[in-house]
Amino acid sequence: MIPSLQESPLYAMANPASIAFFGASNNYGAMGTNILQSVLSLGYAGRLYPVHPKEKRVMNLPAYGDVADLPEVPDLAFIVLPTDIVIPTIEACGRKGIRRAIIVSAGFNELGEKGRALQQELLAAARRHGLRFTGPNCIGVVNPHWKLNATFLPYEGRPGFIGIASQSGSFVTQMFNYLDRFGLGFSTGFSLGNEADIDLVDGLAYLGACPHTKVIALYVESIRRGRAFIETARAVAVRKPIVAFYVGGSEEGKRACFSHTGALAGSDRLYDGIFRQSGIIRAGSIEEMFDFCYALGAAKAMGGNRLLIQTHSGGPGAAAADAAGRAGLKLPKLAGETLEKLAPYVPRTGSSANPIDLTYTKNPLDYFYSIPDILLHDQETDALLVYFLASAGMVRRALEGLGVQKEEVALHAEKIIADQCKAVASLAEKHPKPLIGFSFLTRENPFIRGLQDLGVPVLAGPERAARALGAMAAYASLRKKLL
Amino acid sequence: MEFIQTALAQGRKSLSEYQSKQLLKAHGIPVTREILTNGVEKAVQAAVEIGYPVVLKACGAELMHKSESDALILNLKDAAEVRAAFDQIMGRRTDTGTEILVQEMIRGQRELVVGMNREPQFGPCVMLGLGGIMAEVLQDTVFRVAPFDHNEALDMLQELRSKAILGPFRGQAGVQPDELARILTAVGEIGLGYAAVQELDINPLIIDPKGRITAVDALVILKSI
Numbered sequence: 001m002i003p004s005l006q007e008s009p010l011y012a013m014a015n016p017a018s019i020a021f022f023g024a025s026n027n028y029g030a031m032g033t034n035i036l037q038s039v040l041s042l043g044y045a046g047r048l049y050p051v052h053p054k055e056k057r058v059m060n061l062p063a064y065g066d067v068a069d070l071p072e073v074p075d076l077a078f079i080v081l082p083t084d085i086v087i088p089t090i091e092a093c094g095r096k097g098i099r100r101a102i103i104v105s106a107g108f109n110e111l112g113e114k115g116r117a118l119q120q121e122l123l124a125a126a127r128r129h130g131l132r133f134t135g136p137n138c139i140g141v142v143n144p145h146w147k148l149n150a151t152f153l154p155y156e157g158r159p160g161f162i163g164i165a166s167q168s169g170s171f172v173t174q175m176f177n178y179l180d181r182f183g184l185g186f187s188t189g190f191s192l193g194n195e196a197d198i199d200l201v202d203g204l205a206y207l208g209a210c211p212h213t214k215v216i217a218l219y220v221e222s223i224r225r226g227r228a229f230i231e232t233a234r235a236v237a238v239r240k241p242i243v244a245f246y247v248g249g250s251e252e253g254k255r256a257c258f259s260h261t262g263a264l265a266g267s268d269r270l271y272d273g274i275f276r277q278s279g280i281i282r283a284g285s286i287e288e289m290f291d292f293c294y295a296l297g298a299a300k301a302m303g304g305n306r307l308l309i310q311t312h313s314g315g316p317g318a319a320a321a322d323a324a325g326r327a328g329l330k331l332p333k334l335a336g337e338t339l340e341k342l343a344p345y346v347p348r349t350g351s352s353a354n355p356i357d358l359t360y361t362k363n364p365l366d367y368f369y370s371i372p373d374i375l376l377h378d379q380e381t382d383a384l385l386v387y388f389l390a391s392a393g394m395v396r397r398a399l400e401g402l403g404v405q406k407e408e409v410a411l412h413a414e415k416i417i418a419d420q421c422k423a424v425a426s427l428a429e430k431h432p433k434p435l436i437g438f439s440f441l442t443r444e445n446p447f448i449r450g451l452q453d454l455g456v457p458v459l460a461g462p463e464r465a466a467r468a469l470g471a472m473a474a475y476a477s478l479r480k481k482l483l
Numbered sequence: 484m485e486f487i488q489t490a491l492a493q494g495r496k497s498l499s500e501y502q503s504k505q506l507l508k509a510h511g512i513p514v515t516r517e518i519l520t521n522g523v524e525k526a527v528q529a530a531v532e533i534g535y536p537v538v539l540k541a542c543g544a545e546l547m548h549k550s551e552s553d554a555l556i557l558n559l560k561d562a563a564e565v566r567a568a569f570d571q572i573m574g575r576r577t578d579t580g581t582e583i584l585v586q587e588m589i590r591g592q593r594e595l596v597v598g599m600n601r602e603p604q605f606g607p608c609v610m611l612g613l614g615g616i617m618a619e620v621l622q623d624t625v626f627r628v629a630p631f632d633h634n635e636a637l638d639m640l641q642e643l644r645s646k647a648i649l650g651p652f653r654g655q656a657g658v659q660p661d662e663l664a665r666i667l668t669a670v671g672e673i674g675l676g677y678a679a680v681q682e683l684d685i686n687p688l689i690i691d692p693k694g695r696i697t698a699v700d701a702l703v704i705l706k707s708i
Contacts, residue, residue, distance in 0.1 A: 226605030230628055270608060273626030276642060277635055481634055 008206040009132040009198055012100040014143040014188050016075035018047040019150070020067055020098065022089055023080030023105075024058050032080035033059070034152055035104070035140060042149040049074060066092070073097040078140070078150055083107030083118070086136065087125050094129025101126070102150065103135035109194045110137055123196050138193025139170040142186055145212045151191070153177075160185025161297045162290070163213030165203025167192050167221045175290070183443060183452040184294060187212035201228045208236030215297035217289050218244040223274070230278045237279030238482050241296040241475045244280045245289040246271050279478045281471050288467065291459055295468035296475060298457040299434035304382040305473035306332045307466075308375050309355035311387040312367065317355035320385055320438065320462035327470025331355070338378040345371050364390070369423040376431040382476075383469055386424075388439040388458060390447045392417060414446070421450030428456050434472060438465035484509065487679055491707055499542050501584055503701040506677075507685070510669040513662075514698045517586040523569045527562045529585035536560045539568045542584040558588055589697050593648050593655070593690035594618075597666060597698075599629075599674040599683040607674025609667055613645045614687045621645070629671030636664035648690070656694030663696060681706035 002008050019039075023032030036059055039048065049070050050058035057063055064070055067077070067089075077093040079086060079101055086105045093101060108119035119136065126133055134141070140150040144159035151173035157180035164186060166172045172189040179185055188210055190203045200223065207216045216236070223229045233242055249268030275282045281296075283289035307329045311317030321331055331354045334342065339352055345366050351357040356375065361367040368390075375384050395413045404412055428435040437458035443449045451458050459465035486502050498506065504514040518529035519542060530537045541554035556568040569583060594614030602608050605628045612624035625642040627635055640646055640660055650657040666688070673680060682704040689699050 222604070224604055226602070226628060230605075269622075269624050270602065270626045273608075273639075273642070274605070274628060276638065277627050277631060481638055 002205045002209050005206065005209045005211075008202065008209065009100070010134070010190060010202055010206040012075040013102060013134060013141050013190070014148070014206070014210075015146050016046055016100075016148070018072060018074040018076070019044075019049065020070060020074040020077045020093065020096075021048060021050045021058075022067075022077065024050050025052055025055055026058060030080075031104070031152065035078070035080060035150055038149045038151055038154050042144070042155050043147045044149075045147055047072070047074070067096050067098070068092065070096065075100060077101040078104070079135075080104040087118075087122050090122065090125050090131065090133075091129070094126070094131050099129075099131050101131060101133040102138065102140055103133050103193075104138060104140060105135070106137040108136045108196065119194065119196050126197060132197055134190060134195075134198045135193040136196060139173050139191040141191070142172060142176075142189040144185055145187065151189075156180050157185035158183075159187070159212070161187050161212065161214035162217055162293045163187045163207035163210055163215070164189040164217040164219065165192060165200055165207060166190065166219035167195065167200060168219050171219055175286075179290065181443065182290075182294060183449065184290070187214070195224060199224055201225050201232050204229070204232050204236060204242070208232070208240065213240065215240060215293045216242045217293050218242065218280070219286075219289075220244050220246045220271075221248050226274075230274065233278035233280055234482055238479055241292075242278075242280045243283050243289050243292045243296070243471070244275055245283045245286060246275070276478070279482045281474050281478070283471075287464070291464050291468045292471040294457050294459065295434070295436055295465075295472055298455055299428070299436055299472070300432055302383050302434050302469070302472040302476050304476060306330050306380060306382045307385060307469055308332075308334070308378065308381045308383070309385045309387075310358070310367075310372060310375055311355050312358045312361060312389060313387060314357055316387050316438070316440075316462045317357050320387070320466050321355050323463040323466035324385075324469065327467050327473075329466070329470055329473055332380045334375075335378050335380050338374060341374045341377075342371065345374075364420060365423060368420045369427065372424070372427055372435065376427060376433055376435065381433070383434045383436065383472065385465055385469060386435065386437050387462070388437045388441070388448065388451065390417075390420065390445075391441070392446050417447050417450055421447065421454055421456075424451055425454035425456050434469070436465055436469060438462050484677070487677060487705070490705060491679055494707075495705065497705055498703040500540065500700060500702065501542050501582075503683075503703040504698060506673065506680075506703060507669075507698055507701055510673055512666050512669050512685075512698055513696060514701070515586045515589060517584055519582050519584055521582050523566055526569050526583050526585050527565050530559065530562070530565045533585060533587050536588040537565065538586040538588050539565065539572060540584040540586060541572050541581050543581040586699075589689045589691060589699050591689040591691040593652065594687040595663075595690065595696075596684070596686040597670055597688050598685065599670050599680070601674070601681060602628075607671060609639075609671045609674065611639050611643065611663075611667060613643065613648070627667070627671070629674045631668065631671060633661070633664050633668060636667040637661075639667055640664065655690075655692040658690055658694050658696055666696065666698075678708045679705050 024036035050061050050063040051067050052063045055063045077098045108115045142149045142151050149155040153173040156176050172191045207213045249271050283292050307324050309320050346352050349359045395416050396409050399409045399412050439458050441448045448458050501519045508514050516533050520526045520529050536558045539556050559565050559568050596612045596614040598610040607629040609627050610624055623644045625639045684702045685698045687699050
């Protein structure tokens with residue numbers, strides 16, 4: 001744990017007031033140019049100093065022939081240069097007084113023996129100047145709250161609450177569009193690459209202290225500082241959830257080491273234990289990692305493992321119930337008082353068992369407010385999962401049926417949908433338990449978009465939503481263990 | 484532990500079963516009552532002291548897999564059986580310096596394994612697994628990195644897929660979770676406390692019908708430091 005964000009070596013990387021940029025030119029094919037374009041297109045508000053041996057201007061910015069000529073000592077050097085000039089550049093940056101660098105250039109440890117020696121040389125050069133760096137062989141950094149996107153692809157989404165530290169080169173930047181499809185975004189993301197200097201533990205500590213980060217995602221290939229990782233994670237996890245996706249654990253991956261029981265000691269199981277000891281929830285896939293982050297970051301914390309499911313269709317409700325059971329959740333019966341309050345809302349064709357299947361509700365606001373309100377009041381439950389089928393088309397059809405003028409239908413429909421979304425969101429706000437939605441509809445549907453934009457997580461389908469609730473219950477018990 | 488230094492000085496790669504269990508016992512891990520002997524009459528005397536039935540095992544530094552080298556005879560009920568077993572084990576042995584370990588006979592259908600190994604990036608890691616003949620088929624193991632506290636050790640029990648065998652089981656009593664947790668934290672302490680202990684393997688750790696846990700066999704692999 002770090003006492004404050006400013007004390008992290010990553011602070012100047014995610015919040016630089018000025019950047020010296022090496023490797024951008026006016027050639028649009030170059031990697032460096034692409035990254036500088038990303039920086040410019042998100043509207044970075046700090047000072048940018050392209051350094052280029054020949055060009056006088058780079059991307060319409062005045063360029064400098066030598067880092068020594070810069071009018072100030074920038075907070076950060078961003079380096080996308082050919083391998084053989086990286087070390088001299090680090091030396092020059094050090095002499096200028098620059099103390100942070102992001103080294104995108106590859107050609108180091110990942111190449112084997114020869115690269116390892118070069119990486120040692122790079123590290124030694126940086127240490128001589130007290131310069132800390134991420135990479136080499138990484139993709140950069142993104143902090144949309146600082147309007148900084150120093151990565152390969154343009155940032156398409158909004159500033160969000162998911163912090164990520166990734167050991168995969170370009171994984172972070174590839175997820176921009178994926179998250180945007182749920183109305184989500186990164187708070188801050190670090191690509192760490194070869195971790196010659198700054199590593200996953202530093203990334204975790206930074207995100208743990210970052211006020212924009214509500215939940216932390218880790219893409220893990222190997223944990224280099226084991227003890228420090230566990231201690232840092234345990235300190236962070238009591239305050240915010242951490243979800244990890246680990247890819248190095250197949251049974252074939254590593255040889256087991258226990259003497260008699262050697263065959264049993266698959267490193268996948270070792271990492272299961274390490275994550276659990278660290279208070280970290282392990283996700284089985286990239287989609288699952290972000291599903292878990294979505295629910296954990298957007299909804300209230302879950303206190304236990306009891307879930308109520310509200311649906312107006314049997315199939316999705318049963319699918320959610322089955323997936324919830326597999327995810328370790330319990331579906332309690334409704335308390336007597338809840339049953340009494342609910343009775344007027346449940347048609348004869350419906351069911352008050354859990355899942356609560358309302359089949360058809362005449363007044364939509366019953367489904368969106370009164371019924372979930374009663375269910376969230378139930379003392380025997382820790383969370384509510386609601387199936388959202390509402391289609392904008394149905395609302396428009398109903399309005400037309402009521403004789404509303406054609407030109408006014410769209411306007412009325414928009415208002416009705418907005419009111420329904422607000423009703424749901426007000427429940428999520430009012431109750432201390434999580435309210436999670438699932439649907440087969442996407443953000444193209446104004447109702448789903450409205451809910452998501454008001455902070456109600458709506459996940460893609462019953463199984464994914466139920467597993468995310470399983471992760472929320474797991475976080476509750478991990479946290480209890482750590483406290 | 485003096486015998487660790489002695490073993491290292493002699494260039495040995497492991498501790499004997501007897502010494503391995505002395506190390507466990509010193510850290511509060513329940514082990515079989517046992518006496519190391521070097522003659523047939525001493526073995527009979529030891530058996531009387533421990534109480535029948537007993538087990539006889541060859542005990543030597545380089546004897547790592549006893550069942551594979553016919554060095555183990557179970558369930559000896561009287562002096563005549565002890566004498567016969569002694570002759571049988573010693574008769575087969577060609578190595579010098581082998582002694583006989585007379586040990587109480589622990590009965591229990593539930594077997595666990597507990598181990599410690601050093602991972603380069605994490606240091607000593609403790610493993611708890613389901614033991615017995617199906618262990619390698621079921622591969623039910625959980626790990627923690629030392630040091631870890633009692634709560635974390637209790638959580639290891641919860642993580643075991645076959646945790647039901649730790650509770651009341653087919654008319655037999657369940658284990659005391661605290662007792663098993665203490666064994667796990669103690670193994671972690673051994674890993675942290677003795678740099679020369681490269682690996683530790685308790686196999687089996689038997690749960691008897693009353694729910695008591697006993698380390699029945701143990702092996703410490705050494706590494707010169």
